[in-house]
Amino acid sequence: MSEHVAIYGGSFDPITNGHLDVLRGTLSIFDRAVVAIGTHPGKKGLFDFGERERLIRQVIEDEGIKASAVEIISFDGLLVDAARKCGVKAIVRGLRDGTDLDYEMQMAGMNEMMAPELQTVFLPASPSVRTITATLVRQIASMGGDTTSFVPAAVQRALTNKFD
Template sequence: MTVRTAFYPGSFDPPTNGHVEVARAAARLADRLVVGIGVHPGKAPLFEAEERLVMLREVFAPVAAEAGAELDCVTFDDLVVDAARRHGAHLLIRGLRDGTDLDYEMQMAGMNATLAPAVQTVFLPASPIARPITATLVRQIAAMGGDVSAFVPPAVLARLSARFGRT
């Protein structure tokens, strides 16, 4: 039997409820979900890659288990399609919030299809409640003392609170 493997890349800085939605849907499509944190030397993330791996495992493991999918969380610093192929994925998962995301993701899907024809991009739409959530806005709101509890899982909220000196 062939194992259907999906690769879900992102920065996940921090993981949001929108990311959880996408992971939940992806885990229903695949037997194995590999979540890949893209690491780029020129970027200064709020959370180091190892911290994000811990959060992803903590938050996504129950979601994957509920769907009956195996979960792996990894980092990568090369092309998404190369990382997907390295992990045996034939599905590349991308979440969409709005038309702007669609325009960008369609361009990326076209490029990725040329680079790796055996890797199929799958777009998963966000629910209306998750559409406005971005990790960038979550970081900004949290840094300014705002309440981000509606936008992130409790485990992530605890880390954001600790990071910004709040309980």
């Protein structure tokens, strides 16, 4: 029997409880997940790729997720190209609300035109994490706010260190 693997792409700057929710959902459907961290040379994130990768690995360990079920890669082009390179057949996208659905449906349609062999799978975020965005987490943390409800403990520590 062949292994079912999906790619889950994003900036993960930083990984939030929302991302973790989608990753758990992905692993409930697929045998393995490739977490594809988007990196763009002209766009500086709060955390560099190495920091994001370490945080994701730490969160996976802390949450009891089997490390062998998650591969972490970087990509700086199209997600469909990264998916093809990894040999996956599905792209997983998390949905928080109707606005996400409208955008993600457009993206799925474009991806299907570029890579018809790939399926897009939408996973609705759990109600407790629907409002969380990495952008808001970064803003709250930069102003000294408490982000403990929005990110795993390892990320909270990293944010505190970054802004101290």
